[in-house]
Amino acid sequence: MKDMLKRIPEQIKRLAVVIAVIITGVVTVRYFILPSSLTDGRFHRQSTVERETAKNIVFAGATICGNCHGDKAEKKKAGYHKTVNCETCHGPAQSHIENPANKPAMSGGRDFCVFCHAYDQSRPTGFPQINPVLHNPLKACITCHNPHDPVPSQTPRECSACHAQIASIKTVSPHALIGCTSCHNVPEKHKVSPRSVRPTKPDTREFCGKCHRKESDRKDAPKIDLATHGERFLCWECHYPHRPERM
Amino acid sequence: MNRRKFIKNAILFFPAAGVFRHLLKDAQAKPGNGKYDPANHLYGMGVDIGKCIGCGLCIEACKKENNVPKEPFFCRTWVERYVIKRDGSVTVASIEAQKEKPRAEETDVLRSFFVPKLCNQCDNPPCVQVCPVGATFATEDGVVLVDSKRCIGCRYCIQACPYGARYLHPETRTADKCTFCYHRIVKGMLPACVEVCPTQARIFGDLKSMASRLVRFTRINKIHVLKPHLNTEPKVYYAELDGEVR
Numbered sequence: 131m132k133d134m135l136k137r138i139p140e141q142i143k144r145l146a147v148v149i150a151v152i153i154t155g156v157v158t159v160r161y162f163i164l165p166s167s168l169t170d171g172r173f174h175r176q177s178t179v180e181r182e183t184a185k186n187i188v189f190a191g192a193t194i195c196g197n198c199h200g201d202k203a204e205k206k207k208a209g210y211h212k213t214v215n216c217e218t219c220h221g222p223a224q225s226h227i228e229n230p231a232n233k234p235a236m237s238g239g240r241d242f243c244v245f246c247h248a249y250d251q252s253r254p255t256g257f258p259q260i261n262p263v264l265h266n267p268l269k270a271c272i273t274c275h276n277p278h279d280p281v282p283s284q285t286p287r288e289c290s291a292c293h294a295q296i297a298s299i300k301t302v303s304p305h306a307l308i309g310c311t312s313c314h315n316v317p318e319k320h321k322v323s324p325r326s327v328r329p330t331k332p333d334t335r336e337f338c339g340k341c342h343r344k345e346s347d348r349k350d351a352p353k354i355d356l357a358t359h360g361e362r363f364l365c366w367e368c369h370y371p372h373r374p375e376r377m
Numbered sequence: 378m379n380r381r382k383f384i385k386n387a388i389l390f391f392p393a394a395g396v397f398r399h400l401l402k403d404a405q406a407k408p409g410n411g412k413y414d415p416a417n418h419l420y421g422m423g424v425d426i427g428k429c430i431g432c433g434l435c436i437e438a439c440k441k442e443n444n445v446p447k448e449p450f451f452c453r454t455w456v457e458r459y460v461i462k463r464d465g466s467v468t469v470a471s472i473e474a475q476k477e478k479p480r481a482e483e484t485d486v487l488r489s490f491f492v493p494k495l496c497n498q499c500d501n502p503p504c505v506q507v508c509p510v511g512a513t514f515a516t517e518d519g520v521v522l523v524d525s526k527r528c529i530g531c532r533y534c535i536q537a538c539p540y541g542a543r544y545l546h547p548e549t550r551t552a553d554k555c556t557f558c559y560h561r562i563v564k565g566m567l568p569a570c571v572e573v574c575p576t577q578a579r580i581f582g583d584l585k586s587m588a589s590r591l592v593r594f595t596r597i598n599k600i601h602v603l604k605p606h607l608n609t610e611p612k613v614y615y616a617e618l619d620g621e622v623r
Contacts (some may be wrong), residue, residue, distance in 0.1 A: 189438060189441075252431055252489040253431065260429050
């Protein structure tokens with residue numbers, strides 16, 4: 131063994147030492163000196179997530195506007211535009227929230243409404259569309275329609291005439307034989323001015339419990355323990371009331 | 378200090394400093410106050426074709442929220458207009474984000490509709506598999522992100538995405554894509570496109586929450602995903618999807 135070592139020429143030995151030093155050097159740098167975020171996937175992912183999370187918010191969200199513009203929010207909530215958020219029309223408004231002096235966009239012109247309401251054959255049937263060339267062409271839309279509560283037009287009688295989707299879903303559901311009016315109290319006026327006169331909607335868990343709680347004497351309804359089932363959520367946060375399922 | 382001593386000290390000092398730093402980093406990386414825990418969430422989006430009116434406000438809102446360049450035509454989300462004629466021909470065109478004049482009416486149309494598209498945030502993402510530097514990855518809460526510091530702009534992922542959801546950002550020269558507005562959703566807000574959709578054609582939610590709107594949406598509708606045969610397991614769920622949509 132010693133012989134073998136001795137037989138290795140001096141310059142090779144020195145070279146070996148140099149190489150060994152380089153290798154330890156590289157290993158030290160790679161594993162100890164370089165910040166681990168450079169080499170560990172976990173850290174670079176974490177820093178990417180942090181960078182994403184820190185990005186600026188531009189749209190403030192639908193709920194906050196009502197804090198200061200309660201009148202507008204209330205009005206809109208009951209009208210045809212209830213699904214149209216403030217920022218859909220007024221543009222991003224986070225900077226307005228931070229400083230109300232930064233006023234959001236206001237486009238009262240016809241072009242803006244037409245953008246959503248002009249007739250287009252690709253649009254779902256039933257979405258209210260007009261022919262902008264023929265529909266009161268000379269006036270701004272907002273002279274006749276309040277943008278926050280556009281005026282409704284006349285409509286017919288039966289529940290299913292206006293709530294066709296709900297009615298057709300319900301006819302094939304376990305609740306098919308339960309009439310609309312056993313869950314909703316519907317004033318006769320609702321059929322004439324449906325938005326200003328509203329039927330009631332169940333608002334407590336106990337309501338569904340009438341038929342579904344263990345103690346109920348309604349035999350054909352499956353039973354649950356009202357105290358524990360679904361915890362603190364309302365029943366219809368999980369079950370669609372017009373087509374309940376076991377899931 | 379002689380030379381020998383100096384070298385000796387140096388040999389000891391540098392690795393020791395390295396080890397110390399390593400320990401420090403680890404200590405800092407410990408999860409913080411633990412308010413938002415990604416392990417409790419899994420995000421997805423529902424798209425109701427029957428409700429989309431093709432207004433394009435989602436495209437515009439996305440660009441504003443995420444600094445997507447206006448020109449040329451790059452988008453993180455876009456809307457396609459399908460026109461299917463009686464003779465069976467299908468034309469698909471991406472609608473413009475700008476407000477546009479009413480489209481010319483076409484004849485012999487069998488059916489026509491709009492299809493909003495975006496990154497499907499696949500559970501089994503092809504883009505992640507092809508990235509040579511590991512710059513793109515799926516977070517625990519189910520969103521595929523790009524590390525713009527690591528991305529080398531090689532475009533493999535853009536090629537690999539079967540949904541065409543990625544593009545090369547002209548300013549950073551790195552791959553860019555929809556993040557479900559990650560910076561919003563971790564704060565409990567909705568993605569910008571969902572926020573502005575006037576007809577609730579886009580539904581956003583947490584698949585891990587029984588009480589989320591998305592879960593209800595997927596139960597009360599017949600759901601399809603795009604290109605299911607590719608086994609990418611998308612988390613964008615379409616209701617009333619026409620058989621012709623690719």
